[in-house]
Amino acid sequence: MEYINLLNKITAVDDDPFFLHFIEDKFQEIGISNINLYSDPNAGLESLIVKSDFNDIVLVDLQMPEIDGIAFLKLLGDAGYKGQVIVISGFESKVLSMAESIAKQRNLAILGQLTKPFSAQQLNGLVDRALSRILSAENAELAATIGNYDPDIFEINEETLFPVIQPQIELGSENIVGYEILSRLKAQDGSIIYPSQFISDFEENGRISEFNKVLFRSSFARMAKYDNVKFSMNLSMRDLNSHRIVDDIDSLLNEFGVQPSRLTIEITETCLVENLLTAQEIATRLRLLGCSLAIDDYGTGYSTMKQLTEFPFQELKIDRQYISSCHTHEENQIIIRSTVEMAKALGMRVVAEGVETKQELAFVKEAGIEIVQGYYYSKPYVWA
The missing domain is CATH 3.40.50.2300 (Response regulator)
Known part of the structure; x- marks a missing residue:
């Protein structure tokens, strides 16, 4: 082996x-x-x-x-x-x-x-x-030693930001149809700090907006170098409490000349539950800008099917906890198939996150999922 x-x-x-x-x-x-x-x-x-x-x-x-x-x-x-x-x-x-x-x-x-x-x-x-x-780079974080990282004084700038991207694959053609932007930070000693290690810190100490300003500006500048390539990125729970994020995104789209149709904003399911009305307003305003919207990590929160119809989503991302070993988990298979059927009936495309093995790939394809993301095709890599 x-x-x-x-x-x-x-x-x-x-x-x-x-x-x-x-x-x-x-x-x-x-x-x-x-x-x-x-x-x-x-x-x-x-x-x-x-x-x-x-x-x-x-x-x-x-x-x-x-x-x-x-x-x-x-x-x-x-x-x-x-x-x-x-x-x-x-x-x-x-x-x-x-x-x-x-x-x-x-x-x-x-x-x-x-x-x-x-x-x-x-x-x-x-x-x-x-x-x-x-x-995999993503799971190496669990054993990584972080040097020189204090969330209260860490300098958030273009030099310490370390963005990576992971391709999304259309199964029929096996072509790349987009990329998800994933954030990383780089400590002074060169070690990589992963989202699970800093996002919650920045949300707690109030620096998440500061971080997002750097991430969004850096990402839009990179997106401007590509023609007709689609990218997706997440909004944090804290962002969904402020309408200012819509104005910031609109300003950056105009500044860098990026077409809104090339950007998909991913909103986690738990965010929608905790900030339902505000999230509805922000989501609708983002769609009016011309951006696409995806519900991320579907199945990990507590939203109802009815709430899915109350947001202008075009994409649903099934969380990898259901994709993992789905070929042997009967309950996961039922959840995946019913989710795909529901999403398609609502006119939404479905993305399977965390596809790692040939067996998982075969099942999600059989279940009718057309787009996948995961280590089977590619781990996240540095976005030059």
Whole structure:
């Protein structure tokens, strides 16, 4: 297996010694040895939380007598475990999916789920996903050490901004039909600071508008160098509270001579719920400018289908938590198919985010999704 040397500590926790050896055998079948086996969940937990790294993997059985799998995942999350997690159970897929969802909310890096008994091929697929995440720039943030970063005094300017773009692919032709602009910052020591590490900081300390002014100006200047190329970018939750953002975008479009039809503004679903009326006003004003609108991370918030009809959206982006391993998750398949059907009935195009594997690609294509974004085609890269 390529890049197998990138994996650090692999641990399996299951109260059944027989099944622990079954897990060990399956790893050996895919060329991996030296698995740490724990039939005592307390001992396993103690070993895992002493020191962890994103390159670690732990397999956790959900049904254990002393500490059940959900309690175990909670303790892992509370301890700040950095490794990647695979949940295992003999229960039906819905229980596994709930456990996976709970673990994500505990800020654990979930690789996926395995139903007892599983095959070496199924295990190999999840290990491949782990290696892909380790190699990817986006997930490297989870193990990165940030130098010289204080959100209150960090200088936000053209030199410290480090924008990257990720292509969106039309499946029929496999042509690039647009790019999403993704923001990064660069610390004084050259280390990259990712959105999950600074956006919430800037929202809390009131510097998000300062950041967005630099990001938007830099992005529009770059967009002006391209002809007929479409780009999309996000608005933060704080931006949706102020109509000034519409005037700022209008001014930049005019200053750099960028056609509004080349810009798609992505608004997250949770923003719409928390600022419904203001978000409606801002969204409508942006459409009147000629920009396109997308609802981002669909399925992660609490908006209703009715609310979708109350906004002038033209695009719906299905969150990658539903795309991940969708070819094996029956519930996710149902959600994806129904979402695609609903969006098309409302005249909206659908984008699948986070497509990483050939199997995921095959399913979203079969489900009727026409545009995808994810590491299967390209990870984000520097926007010159």
